Amino acid sequence: MSNRKPETGAFFPRDRAWQPDAYTPWYKTSVLRSPQKALLSINNTLSEMTGPVFGHDILGELDDDLIHNFAKPGESAIGPRIIVHGRVMDERGRGVGGALLEFWQANAGGRYRHKKEGYVAALDPNFGGCGRTITDEDGHYSFRTIKPGPYPWPNGVNDWRPAHIHFSVFGHGFAQRLITQMYFEGDPLIPLCPIVKTIADPKAIEDLIAPLDMANTIPMDASAYKFDIVLRGRRSTMFENRMEGN
Numbered sequence: 069m070s071n072r073k074p075e076t077g078a079f080f081p082r083d084r085a086w087q088p089d090a091y092t093p094w095y096k097t098s099v100l101r102s103p104q105k106a107l108l109s110i111n112n113t114l115s116e117m118t119g120p121v122f123g124h125d126i127l128g129e130l131d132d133d134l135i136h137n138f139a140k141p142g143e144s145a146i147g148p149r150i151i152v153h154g155r156v157m158d159e160r161g162r163g164v165g166g167a168l169l170e171f172w173q174a175n176a177g178g179r180y181r182h183k184k185e186g187y188v189a190a191l192d193p194n195f196g197g198c199g200r201t202i203t204d205e206d207g208h209y210s211f212r213t214i215k216p217g218p219y220p221w222p223n224g225v226n227d228w229r230p231a232h233i234h235f236s237v238f239g240h241g242f243a244q245r246l247i248t249q250m251y252f253e254g255d256p257l258i259p260l261c262p263i264v265k266t267i268a269d270p271k272a273i274e275d276l277i278a279p280l281d282m283a284n285t286i287p288m289d290a291s292a293y294k295f296d297i298v299l300r301g302r303r304s305t306m307f308e309n310r311m312e313g314n
């Protein structure tokens with residue numbers, strides 16, 4: 069891990085023009101989940117600014133390989149094999165090392181391994197659908213999986229989710245926690261999705277779509293998609309800005 073002195077300052081406030089509104093009635097569950105009263109402004113607490121700290125010793129050998137982490141010995145998950153990789157950065161473009169990424173997704177047919185799942189697509193006995201990894205000291209991460217399928221969900225009469233992978237990211241403070249979804253370049257369901265439509269800024273949607281990355285494919289094995297993730301940054305001193313700001 070990096071020997072760089074960890075930052076301990078307060079975080080930038082959340083950009084509410086960039087994040088989706090909480091109340092978006094065409095995404096039906098947002099109606100009951102959204103706050104009914106005005107939000108209060110509270111300064112970052114110490115526990116939001118420090119920790120969590122994760123070490124590589126918490127990871128299992130196959131945690132970053134969803135093709136094999138649930139499969140019987142000698143078998144593998146069904147579906148197009150892909151590598152998903154990218155860099156976790158803060159709002160100033162600095163890599164966030166030691167960040168814990170957890171990801172979960174449907175199988176190649178669009179089916180989740182969940183008892184409340186209502187879609188008729190088949191389960192894959194060799195696919196569990198979740199994994200995790202930790203970024204290197206410059207913020208890079210990579211994992212292997214199969215490309216998930218799109219699936220229908222009970223929102224409107226006939227709504228479908230584009231193919232996507234869910235991400236949870238823990239950075240250097242709990243205030244940086246990010247839950248998001250990655251979509252795949254070229255998917256015609258993206259502009260039709262009621263959840264995607266909760267995001268007002270087209271650039272924010274674009275940033276959630278991972279482009280095909282031919283440079284990092286492995287011939288006869290896996291294609292690759294690149295997905296960079298930006299966490300809330302910390303306010304810094306002028307000295308740090310001159311040395312590293314970008």
Ligand SMILES: [Fe+2]
Nearest residue numbers: 174229232234
């Ligand atoms: Fe999903």
